Amino acid sequence: MNNTRIIFYSVLVLSFFNLTGCDKIFPKKAPKAGIPVKTETPALEVKGTIVAKVNNQPIILEDLEAEIESFNEEVPADRPAEKIDTKDKKITYLKNVVIRRMIMAQAASDKGLNRKPEVERALENFKQRLLAAELGRLEAEAVEVTSKEIEDYYNMAKEELKEPEERQLREIVVASEGDAKSIMIELLQGGDFATMAQSRSIMASAKKGGDLGLIKKGVKSAQFDDVAFSSSLDIGKTSNYFKTAEGYTILRLEAKRGGKTKTLTELWDDIKTGLTFLKQQQKIEELISRLSAAAKIEVIESAIK
Structure with missing residues (x-):
């Protein structure tokens, strides 16, 4: 939720607790035991379109819309039907959530709960956060980028802004350096990489002729990446063997994707x-x-x- 919506929602919340004119609404003289003080909400200067009133306390359309927008932002993408996006749904939300909440808040005020020390502290903390957020918003609004x-x-940062490069690779991994040397000789003599991967590699990828699919840097080890993403390894070419945690590895580059710098x-x-x-x-x-x-x-x- 952005700062503007936080401010709108916060103002609406504050209105529920009757922060305006507290000294007038709650006289310092203690009420008689057992007799609740009924809150007489004074007429307020309203800026915006009134959509409801609860004991003369208005609910403003703009505040309602801001609260609904914040609610919709929290709805999971796979449950779009839960969004409040029609007039009927908005009216239902107004009646079943906003008005009910306001009634509860007014009843709490009638009982003097807003004067409990812990409630006053919570409201003061909330006010501090609200004011700090508003000041931060005003400062942020003045920022311009040329x-x-x-x-x-x-x-x-042009180099860092490149699209992530993906490379389609095949691998042959064997347990001993001697086996790796033997395979390198066969490949140099024209042996088929995929066939040799199926028959000689000790990795699970052997079933697919050593095919690893498209991978990005960081998926495998640093030693693997140094060879797999080397600028000297061209499409259709085979690397020399190198040592990894799995064994002695030989790679063949089948294709590249990405790695270009956006304009x-x-x-x-x-x-x-x-x-x-x-x-x-x-x-x-x-x-x-x-x-x-x-x-x-x-x-x-x-x-x-």
């Missing part, structure tokens, strides 16, 4: 998104550093067990 920054990053145009949006995020994080860290330097901060480490 075309030159995008181009410079592309030119600097700046193809990567423009991705680079811009990444640079924007990095600059936003940097700006927020700089803000926190400035605020921390100006603040009086005391940490009582001995109190933490």
Whole structure:
């Protein structure tokens, strides 16, 4: 969920707990024992479209839509029917979730539960997180990434931005160096790699003529990758034998896929998104550093067990 949706949802949640005008709503004079104080919600200035009222407390369409959007983002991709995407579903959600929650929150306020110390602390912590998130959002919104920054990053990281290369390989693995040498001689004399893999290799891939399919770097060992992804191993060529944990290995490269560098145009949006995020994080860290330097901060480490 992005920061804007967090803010919308948080404001809606805060409204449930009647944070506005608490001193007026809950007088300091204690009520008589056994008699609940009925919350008289004052008329509020409403910005947005009202879709419902509960004891004069409005529910705003924009807040409802933001909450539903957040709910839909959490729905698993394989269960699209659970999304709230029609007018009827939205009305059902409003009645069965939002209104019921507001009724419960108002009843809790009537009982004075919002004045319990633990509830007040939780609300204060929630308020701090909300305000910090809002300040962070405002700082992040001011960040801009220039075309030159995008181009410079592309030119600097061009090699790292290549598509992952995959190679289709066949292998022959034997237990002894002597067997590996013997097989190399037969291959150099024109022996068929797949046939020899079936009859001589000790690996499970022998059943498929040594075919490993398309693999990427990191799937096998470092020794394997050094040979399999070597620039000197061309399609249709066979490597020399080399030692791995499985035994003495010989590889044949059948095909390559990927490994190309995408153009700046193809990567423009991705680079811009990444640079924007990095600059936003940097700006927020700089803000926190400035605020921390100006603040009086005391940490009582001995109190933490």
